[in-house]
Structure formats: structure tokens, C-alpha cells
Amino acid sequence: MQTLLEQIDQGQQWTFPGGIHPPERKSLSNGSAIAELPLPERFWVPLRQHIGQPGSLLVATGDTVLKGQALTRAQLPMAVPVHAPTSGTVGRIEPRVIAHPSGLPEMCIEIIADGEDHWRPRETRVNVEGLERDAILGRIRDAGIAGLGGATFPAAIKLSTDKPVQFLIINGAECEPYITSDDRLMQDEAEAILSGIDILDHLIQPERILIAIEDNKPEAITAIRNALMASHRDPQRYLLRVIPTKYPSGSEKQLVQIVTGLEIPKGQLPADKGILMHNVGTCYAIKRAVLDDEPLIQRVVTVTGEQAGKPGNYWVRLGTDVQWLLEQTQSNPLPGQPLIMGGPMMGFALPRTDVAVVKATNCLLLPSLQELPPSPPARNCIRCGECAQVCPQSLLPQQLYWHSQAAEYDKAAQLNLSDCIECGACAFVCPSDIPLVHHYRIAKAELRDAAQKATKAEEAKLRFDARQARLEKEKAERESRHKSAAKAAPAAPSAGVEAALARIKAKQAGAQESTDMAELRRQRKEQARAAKAAREQAPAAGDDRQAAVAAAVARAKAKQAAEATGSEAAEPAPAAADDKRKAAVAAAIARAKAKQAGEAGSDAAESAPAAADDKRKAAVAAAIAKAKAKQAGEAGSDAAEPAPATADDKRKAAVAAAIAKAKAKQAAEAKGSDAAEPAPATADDKRKAAVAAAIAKAKAKQAAEAKGSETSEPAPAAADDKRKAAVAAAIAKAKAKQAAEAKGSETSEPAPAAADDKRKAAVAAAIAKAKAKQAAEANGSEAAEPAPAAADDKRKAAVAAAIAKAKAKQAAEAKGSDTAEPAPAAADDKRKAAVAAAIAQAKAKQAAAANGSEAAEPAPAPKSAEQNSESDPRKAAIARAIAKAKAKQQQNPDQ
Incomplete structure (x- = not known):
């Protein structure tokens, strides 16, 4: 075989x-040799004239090109470049409709010919030997x-x-x-x-x-x-x-x-x-490219049909406009008759005539109506089977048509639709004039589109899976790094937290310091303004003795402030856990008392003597203001002491703050009432100096008692020793008792646990007895003092009675506020009410005794009736101010 x-x-x-x-x-066009055509004025060169992707652009608008110069570069495997068909200038680069049955636009390059048709440099060869x-x-x-x-x-x-x-x-x-x-x-x-x-x-x-x-x-x-x-x-x-x-x-x-x-x-x-397999035209183009170094810029195109004026074959450059080619061959398609690119079997009708000749353009067919009559409307398939007999691929065109028409493209694919070569033999023999190839092309396009989408989806899925795997790997690596770091340095986070807390505390301290400095500057400005106002309002004449008294008062208060500062520094530091809260409370109290001290300082500055001693008196006033500010700070430091670590820390801190504010406000009102009194005549200088000295001693004694020092200081050896000592003792006792009452109001609050009721009741009773005994002793000492002048008995008795009433009312209100608090056990109500009543009586008695001691003071030098009448309303105003301050203090014990 x-x-x-x-x-x-x-x-x-x-x-x-x-x-x-x-x-x-074929005899219409094969009888004459291939003819040449003149050079067109412009060309439109599509970037894609082949199966595959177009190349990337190498030129731009305005560039000068030579014949055969590359316009694109092939970077993809299935891409081939396109070249300039003649020399000239690059015009527009834009999408235009190309020679394709879809009629869709593609990117095209406009070449404006210069008419010279100059070639780019070429390298020719005789054969391929050596290549x-x-x-x-x-x-x-x-x-x-x-x-x-x-x-x-x-x-x-x-x-x-x-x-x-x-x-x-x-x-x-x-x-x-x-x-x-x-x-x-x-x-x-x-x-x-x-x-x-x-x-x-x-x-x-x-x-x-x-x-x-x-x-x-x-x-x-x-x-x-x-x-x-x-x-x-x-x-x-x-x-x-x-x-x-x-x-x-x-x-x-x-x-x-x-x-x-x-x-x-x-x-x-x-x-x-x-x-x-290769086409004879491709073999000719390969020879021109390899041996003559000429790219594919032209090809043979058959112009034929009964409507062609000069049917034949022509060398046509790629990018030539079809309309221009028809004009050169004197061809004119009939209205309504399609202009076909290719043959009558596999060709397609061009969507328009202003499209460019491309590498696939082998024929332009202009048939007459007799040659190629218009296709009649398609009729129903009669299932004759002629299409199957003429199919060169042995397919089943009838079934392919049914599935394509019904959009069942997957079934058409199963019948080997992809093997169809679109030769048109089936449509040529169809008695029903069904455009079978048209349906097959649509079905193939849909299948290609579905395949592309499936491919893209699969690629996207692979990318997504790869990304998820990468993220999981990175997450595992991060967790591993964190675990390794935690094992290597377990104390690093706490150190970082401590460092952060330290920075925060330092920042807060700096902010507080800046706030205190700003407050200090503001107080100094206010003192300067007050001193200036005092200098403007002070009397013209000065008194050396009064200046001496003011200097002594300033020195005593400075000494008292220094002692308070020393004791304050000796106090134990508060617990670290309550630092922030207690520091905030102490800062608020200090600011309030500093402001009060500033106001008191401005009042003291108003009483400066003669204008000649302005500078010295301003310095004395500033010293007095500083001493009072320090004294107020000492009182605030008592409230700022660390509270015990119990469940009532917050409540007790609030009570301490309220007591400190009340004391500060009382001191301010007392100083304000003193400053509000009109200055006495020069004849009373001795008495006022004595009174000022007694007040200074009493305040010093009060501060000493608050610090736990001895309460009895020796009286100075002066002419009025007994009287001044009695006055100082009475004032000191009253203020000490007032401070004890304020502290006692703290202890009188209801205890959280019922088990301590008896012990606290006993303590309250003991306090009440001690206060009553203290008041009795005060009354006895005051009774031993010389009686006042008979002329002032009635007025002073009235003042004392008014003060006693006010204090009694204040005690009743305090009692009411105390009883308003929830009692821990109902069985102790009567006993506590009795204790509260005893405390109120003791306070009233103490107030009466204080009033009596005031009345027992030695009468001043005889005054005229006019002077006495002027002093009565002043003392009444003083009494009312004192009563209002104490009542307000008792009404707001928790502030």
C-alpha cells in the first residue's frame, strides 16, 4: 500500500x-494587468487591520512621516504594526467607522500626503543567505x-x-x-x-x-x-x-x-x-518585506460588477478612502444596492463609502439588480435538508439555525457551531431565502462574549483567592510578631502607660501653674488699682501712730502666715489614689480665698493715711493683703487635707469644701463691714489702735487654736490690759466656737451604719455640754468686767437682743436642716431631737453671752448727742451684717 x-x-x-x-x-476583471492609481491627498489608516490587538502609537498629531515609516509598535504576540502609505504629515488621530460588517468605529490615523512619496531608508537583499x-x-x-x-x-x-x-x-x-x-x-x-x-x-x-x-x-x-x-x-x-x-x-x-x-x-x-498554508498574496508580501525591505502598505484590490465603470485589479494603498477609489474607477453603486467588500458568498455590505481600504480588502463588488437581486423576505424553513447536503463541514445548518434564532447558544455550540466556516453555501441553496450565515455569526459573537466573561470571572476569582490567601498570611504573620513581642518585653506596655500618665500629670501641673500665675498677676493689678484709688481718696493729713499700728498688724499677720505655711508644709501628703480630686478641691478653695484676700486687701488699702506717705502705706496695704491671702490659704489647706479612705470620701470632701467657702465668705463680710464703717475722728485714735491690736491678737489666737497650739497667749503690758484682754478673749472664744460649730456640723451628719448611733449620740451630747460650759465660763468672765455707761444700756441691750434672736433663728434653721436629713434608725429620733435642741440652746446662750461681753466693754470718751445718734445706725448695720452672715452660713452647711 x-x-x-x-x-x-x-x-x-x-x-x-x-x-x-x-x-x-471572473472574466469581468481578470482580462487586464494590475493597474496603478494616482496618489490620494489623504489617508485614514486604521490601527487594527488584523486578528488580534492593535499596536501602540508611535506618532502624534503634527509629526512628519515618510513612506513605509511605522505608525505603531507591536507589543503583544498577536499584534502587527501599520505603516505610513506615503510621506506627509500626521493629522487627526481619532475613532472612525472602518470596513467591518458591525459598522463600529476604530482608532485611525490621518496622513496628509505631501505629494513627494519619499521612502524611509531601506536595505535590500538578493536572497536570504546569511540571515x-x-x-x-x-x-x-x-x-x-x-x-x-x-x-x-x-x-x-x-x-x-x-x-x-x-x-x-x-x-x-x-x-x-x-x-x-x-x-x-x-x-x-x-x-x-x-x-x-x-x-x-x-x-x-x-x-x-x-x-x-x-x-x-x-x-x-x-x-x-x-x-x-x-x-x-x-x-x-x-x-x-x-x-x-x-x-x-x-x-x-x-x-x-x-x-x-x-x-x-x-x-x-x-x-x-x-x-x-499561505496565500499567494501573502507570499508576495513576504518577498517584498524580506528582500526589498518594504512593509505591507498596499495590496491588489478587484473592482468588479456590472456597476463598475472600469472593472479590473488595482494596486491600492492601505488607508485609501473607498469613495475615492470608486471615483477613480468610475464606479457608482445603485441607490439601495449594497456595496459589497469581498465576494457575493462571504463578503459583507459596507455600512458607508467613506471607509478605508484595509489588509482584508480583496474586492469591491458593485452588482446590478440583475446580477444580485435584493434578497426576498425570509420564509419559514421547510426542512428540505439542502443546507445539510452542501455543507463542506458536514454540519446540521437547520438545527444550528433553530437554536441560534431561539438564543439557545449553548445547544448550538454542542452542535459544533464553531466549525462553521461561514462559506454561505447553505444560504445559497436555501429555498426559503433564510440568511443562515447571518444567524450563525450572531450566535458565534454571543458565544465569544460569554467565553470572555467566563474567562474574566475565573481570572477575577483567582485574583480574589490569591488576595485572601495573602491577607490571611499577613494576618498570621502580624499575630506571630505581636506574640513574640509580648513574650520578649512583657513590661513594655505598662512602662508606656506610666510614661503617658506622667506626661498628662506634668501637662496638668503646668496648666495649673499657668492658671495660678495668671490669677496672681490679676490680683496684683487689682491691688495696684485699689492703692491708686486709696491714694486719691485718702485724707490730706497723716498720723504716725496709726501708721505704726498698721505696720504692727501687718507684721503680726505676716508672722501668722509664716507659721501657717510651716505647719502646712509639715502635713502629710495625701494618698496617691485621691491626688487629682483633692488637688482640684484645694485649688478651687485657694483661688476663692485668694480672690477674697484680694478684695480685703483693696479694702485695707482704702484706709491709708496721708497722701505724703502713699508709697509706704501702699507697701503696708500690700503686706496686709498678702497676710490675709495666706491666712485664707491656711484655712483652705485644712479642707484640702486627705480624707480617710472610706465609702463617704466624696460626701465629706464636698462638706469640707462647703465649710471652707462659708468661712471665707464670713471673713470677707466681716472685713467688708469693718471697712464699711466710717473712720472715727482723730480724737479716738488711741481707742481704735487698741481695738485693732486686740483684733489682731484674737485672729492670731484663732489661727493658733486651729493648728492645735495653745489658746491662751499673754496679753501685752499696756494701760488697758484687763479690758483689752477680755475683749480679745471674748472675740477669740466666739470665733473658736464658731469654727467648732462648723466642724461639729460635719459630725452631725447621719452616720451610714446604724451600729454607731449610740456612740455618736454620746459624742453629740458631750459636745453640747462642753459648749454650754464654755458659754457659762464666758458669761462669768464677762460679768466680772466693768459695766458700761448707763447712757448706752438700752441701745446695747437692743443690739444684743437682735443678735441673740438672729443666732437663735440661725440655730433653728440649722436644726431644721439637720432633721431634714434621713435618720438611720427611727427609734433614735427623740433622743437626737433632744440633742439638737440642747445644741441650739447652747449656741443661743453663747450668742447672748457674746452680746453681753460686747456691752461690757468700757465706754468710749463722752460724745455729743449728734455723735451718739450717728453711731447708732452704724452699729445696728454691723449687727445686721453679722447676723445675716451667720444665718447664711448655717443655712448652707453643705456648700
Whole structure:
């Protein structure tokens, strides 16, 4: 049995199933040589004229280009570049409608010709000797060579196969009716075509080269045979095969089957069988690219049909406007008659005439109505089966049509829709005039779109999975790093927290210091304004003795402030847990008392003596103000002492703050009432100096008692020792008792636990007895003092009675506030009420005794009736102010 190669050598041929014999009508255009056309004024070069992606732009608007210069660069495997068809200038670069059945726009480059048609520099060769395979493939790729038989597959990709090639088939069948571009090219350029075949032979080195031409092209067959004989090529390898005319014998799979008898299975390419096929036009373009260094910038186009004025074949540059080409060939399509690019079987109607000629443009058909009447409306399929009989791929066109029409594209794919070569044989024989190929193209497009979406979805899923894996890995690495860091340095976070707390405390201390400095500056400004006002209002004459008394008072208060500062510094530091709260309370009390001291200082500054001693008196007033401010700070420091760590910390701190505020306010009112009294006449200087000294001693004694020091200081040796001592003792006792009452109000609050009721009641009773005894002793000491003058008895008695009433009312209100608090146990109500009543009586008695001691003071020097009448309302005002202050203090013990 003969091998396949032996059968081919003996000239055996095969056939394919189906096929048709439509009217050829090739004689309209193959009778004359290929003609040249004049140079157009402008070109529109589409970037994509092949299967695959377009290249990237190399030019911009306004650039000057030469003929054959590359306009794009091929960066993707399936991309090929495009070139300038002539020399000129780059115009617009924009999307335009191209020669495609969809009528969609593609990016195009406008080339405005300069008329000179200058080539770029070229390097020509006689043959390929000395050129490496990669260099030859590079020239083919850079020249933009694509298959010119209609498929426009990049030639360099097809030639780059690594598989051994047994048969190289040169397609010169040109089976489509009307088209004669390959026929005429073989007649006119047979030797150039053979040179291109030689280059292919050099690249792939096949066992046999089969040149297939249909028997309806006798001139082309003769031209190729003569060229083969004249070139002395090996007749055992270069075989010319004349095949019978049958449509679609020019299709790749059908031609392979005709000349080799091999069938290409579904899903495979001829290269998988060791077969490679190229068109005669592609072979000619390869020769021009490799040997003449000319890119693909023109091709042969057949202009034919009964409406063509000059039917024939023309060299047309790529990018030429179709309308311009029709004008040059005096062709004019009929209104309503389509202008077809390609043949009547596989061609398509152009959407418009202002589109550019591309690499796939092999024919422009302008038929008359008699040649190609308009297609009648499609009718229902009669299931004749003619389409299945003529299908060269042995498909079932009828079923494919039904599924395509019903949009059942998956079922059409199962019936091998992808194997359809869109030859149009089925539509040609359909008695119902159904445009079957049209439906197949739509179905194929939908399937391609679905496949692309599925591919993108799969790629997106892979990317998502990769990203999730990466994130999980990073998370695991972070957790591992954190665990390692925690094991390596466990104390680092606490150190960081301590450092942060230290910074916060330092910032708060700085803020408090700045606040205190601002308050101090404000107080100094107020003292300066008060001193200035005092200088303006002070009497013209001064008194040396009064200045001396003021200096003594200032020194005593300065000493008292120094002692208080020392005792304050000796107090234990509060617990660290209550630092912030107690510091805030102490700061608030200190600010309030500093403000009070500032006001008292301004009052003291008003009583400055003569204007001549302004500077000295201002200094004395400032010293007095500072001493009073320090005294107020000492009282605040008592409230700021650390409270015991019990459940009542917050309540007791609030009570301490309220007591400190009440004392500060009482001191301010007392000082304000003293300052509000009119200055006595010069004759009373001695008495006022004595009174001032007694007041200073009493205040010093009160401060000493609050600090726990001895309460009895020796009276100074003066002429009025007994009287002044009595007055000082009475004032000191009253103020000490007042402070004790304020502290006692703290202890009188209801105890949280019922178990301590008896003990606290006993303590309250003891306090009440002690206060009553103290009041009795005060009354006895006061009774021993000399009685006042009879003239003032009535007035002083009235004042004492008013004060006693006010204090009694104050004690009753305090009692009411005490009883308003919730009692811990109902059984102790009567006993506590009795204790409260006893405390109120003791306070009233103490107030009466204080009033009596005031009345027992020695009467001043005799005054006139006018002076006595002036002093009465002043003392009444003093008594009322004192009563109001104490009542207000008792009403607000918790503030």
C-alpha cells in the first residue's frame, strides 16, 4: 500500500463533502494587468487591520512621516504594526467607522500626503543567505504582514511554529465568484511569488511544497509552471496542483483535504497535522518585506460588477478612502444596492463609502439588480435538508439555525457551531431565502462574549483567592510578631502607660501653674488699682501712730502666715489614689480665698493715711493683703487635707469644701463691714489702735487654736490690759466656737451604719455640754468686767437682743436642716431631737453671752448727742451684717 507522500507525488487528489458551483463571473476583471492609481491627498489608516490587538502609537498629531515609516509598535504576540502609505504629515488621530460588517468605529490615523512619496531608508537583499531565522521572522513581523486571503492572521505567528512541517500548501484557488486579485497577481508576479515561497522553504523546510490553483485560472497556472521551470527549482519538492473548481475549495480545511486527503479534527489546526498554508498574496508580501525591505502598505484590490465603470485589479494603498477609489474607477453603486467588500458568498455590505481600504480588502463588488437581486423576505424553513447536503463541514445548518434564532447558544455550540466556516453555501441553496450565515455569526459573537466573561470571572476569582490567601498570611504573620513581642518585653506596655500618665500629670501641673500665675498677676493689678484709688481718696493729713499700728498688724499677720505655711508644709501628703480630686478641691478653695484676700486687701488699702506717705502705706496695704491671702490659704489647706479612705470620701470632701467657702465668705463680710464703717475722728485714735491690736491678737489666737497650739497667749503690758484682754478673749472664744460649730456640723451628719448611733449620740451630747460650759465660763468672765455707761444700756441691750434672736433663728434653721436629713434608725429620733435642741440652746446662750461681753466693754470718751445718734445706725448695720452672715452660713452647711 502506498504511503501518503507517494500518493501525493503521483498527483493523487481527494475531495471534500458538499460544496456548490455558483456563477463565477471572473472574466469581468481578470482580462487586464494590475493597474496603478494616482496618489490620494489623504489617508485614514486604521490601527487594527488584523486578528488580534492593535499596536501602540508611535506618532502624534503634527509629526512628519515618510513612506513605509511605522505608525505603531507591536507589543503583544498577536499584534502587527501599520505603516505610513506615503510621506506627509500626521493629522487627526481619532475613532472612525472602518470596513467591518458591525459598522463600529476604530482608532485611525490621518496622513496628509505631501505629494513627494519619499521612502524611509531601506536595505535590500538578493536572497536570504546569511540571515538567521529570527532575523527573517523579525522582518516579516515588523513589516506588518498578515494573511491576505481574508483571515488576516499574523504571518510571523504562523511561521514561528516549532512543530515539523511536512507539507507547505500555497493557496491559489481563489474559489469565490467575481474575485480575481490572486489570479491576476499570479499572472503578473509569478517569479516574486516563488521568491516568497523560497523564503518560507528556508524558514520551515517542509518535505513538499504544494501550489494549488483551480482549473478555472489557466493563465495563472501557465505563469507559475513557467516560473518553476525557468528557476530550476527541485520539481520533486515544488509541486503544482491544479484542482477542480468547486466552492469553497479555497477554504483552508477543504484545500488541505483536497491535496493531502487529510481531515483536520474539530478543535485542531493544520499545523497539528504537520501542514502549513499561505496565500499567494501573502507570499508576495513576504518577498517584498524580506528582500526589498518594504512593509505591507498596499495590496491588489478587484473592482468588479456590472456597476463598475472600469472593472479590473488595482494596486491600492492601505488607508485609501473607498469613495475615492470608486471615483477613480468610475464606479457608482445603485441607490439601495449594497456595496459589497469581498465576494457575493462571504463578503459583507459596507455600512458607508467613506471607509478605508484595509489588509482584508480583496474586492469591491458593485452588482446590478440583475446580477444580485435584493434578497426576498425570509420564509419559514421547510426542512428540505439542502443546507445539510452542501455543507463542506458536514454540519446540521437547520438545527444550528433553530437554536441560534431561539438564543439557545449553548445547544448550538454542542452542535459544533464553531466549525462553521461561514462559506454561505447553505444560504445559497436555501429555498426559503433564510440568511443562515447571518444567524450563525450572531450566535458565534454571543458565544465569544460569554467565553470572555467566563474567562474574566475565573481570572477575577483567582485574583480574589490569591488576595485572601495573602491577607490571611499577613494576618498570621502580624499575630506571630505581636506574640513574640509580648513574650520578649512583657513590661513594655505598662512602662508606656506610666510614661503617658506622667506626661498628662506634668501637662496638668503646668496648666495649673499657668492658671495660678495668671490669677496672681490679676490680683496684683487689682491691688495696684485699689492703692491708686486709696491714694486719691485718702485724707490730706497723716498720723504716725496709726501708721505704726498698721505696720504692727501687718507684721503680726505676716508672722501668722509664716507659721501657717510651716505647719502646712509639715502635713502629710495625701494618698496617691485621691491626688487629682483633692488637688482640684484645694485649688478651687485657694483661688476663692485668694480672690477674697484680694478684695480685703483693696479694702485695707482704702484706709491709708496721708497722701505724703502713699508709697509706704501702699507697701503696708500690700503686706496686709498678702497676710490675709495666706491666712485664707491656711484655712483652705485644712479642707484640702486627705480624707480617710472610706465609702463617704466624696460626701465629706464636698462638706469640707462647703465649710471652707462659708468661712471665707464670713471673713470677707466681716472685713467688708469693718471697712464699711466710717473712720472715727482723730480724737479716738488711741481707742481704735487698741481695738485693732486686740483684733489682731484674737485672729492670731484663732489661727493658733486651729493648728492645735495653745489658746491662751499673754496679753501685752499696756494701760488697758484687763479690758483689752477680755475683749480679745471674748472675740477669740466666739470665733473658736464658731469654727467648732462648723466642724461639729460635719459630725452631725447621719452616720451610714446604724451600729454607731449610740456612740455618736454620746459624742453629740458631750459636745453640747462642753459648749454650754464654755458659754457659762464666758458669761462669768464677762460679768466680772466693768459695766458700761448707763447712757448706752438700752441701745446695747437692743443690739444684743437682735443678735441673740438672729443666732437663735440661725440655730433653728440649722436644726431644721439637720432633721431634714434621713435618720438611720427611727427609734433614735427623740433622743437626737433632744440633742439638737440642747445644741441650739447652747449656741443661743453663747450668742447672748457674746452680746453681753460686747456691752461690757468700757465706754468710749463722752460724745455729743449728734455723735451718739450717728453711731447708732452704724452699729445696728454691723449687727445686721453679722447676723445675716451667720444665718447664711448655717443655712448652707453643705456648700
